[in-house]
Amino acid sequence: MSSILLSPPHIPQVQIPEKLVLQIASVITLEINRAFVILREIASGKDLKQFLSVIAGLWVVSILGKWYNFLTLVYIAVVLLFTLPVFYEKYDDQVDAVAEKALIEIKKQYAVFDAKVMSKIPRGQLKDKKF
Incomplete structure (x- = not known):
């Protein structure tokens, strides 16, 4: 279409603000650290009922993974x-x-x-x- 009109197309410049990216990275870092704390508590075996339920859940997921x-x-x-x-x-x-x-x-x-x-x-x- 630009060859017909003989003018180059105007493509707008897209920029993501650095502050927004840093805020998103901070939130993601906090959530990952929170997940690591939960995983460490489960793996330590202090709450046996939760530990066994996680093992059972992973066992069910592994069986489903074999089937599908x-x-x-x-x-x-x-x-x-x-x-x-x-x-x-x-x-x-x-x-x-x-x-x-x-x-x-x-x-x-x-x-x-x-x-x-x-x-x-x-x-x-x-x-x-x-x-």
Whole structure:
């Protein structure tokens, strides 16, 4: 089109302000550091229930990763993100009742697991460390 009009096209100059970039980098750095703190707390094993739930979640993700490729998992996640809120709004009473029953059953199973397995693991005495 410029060859027809014999004038060079005007392309505007685009600049991102340095202050904005530094603010975004600062926010991202804070969030990454917060995630590292959470990961360190989980990996330390202080909260055993959270530690075991993370292990179980990673185990489920690894099984799903064996069955499906990445794009299929992304597609399933997107479909679920769009359909589950609508499903919950429509059937919230029934979903809450089933979730409450499932939570009670999970707590029973965890109590049995704690009594049979976790209580038999020897634990060392904790010594108070002076810093």
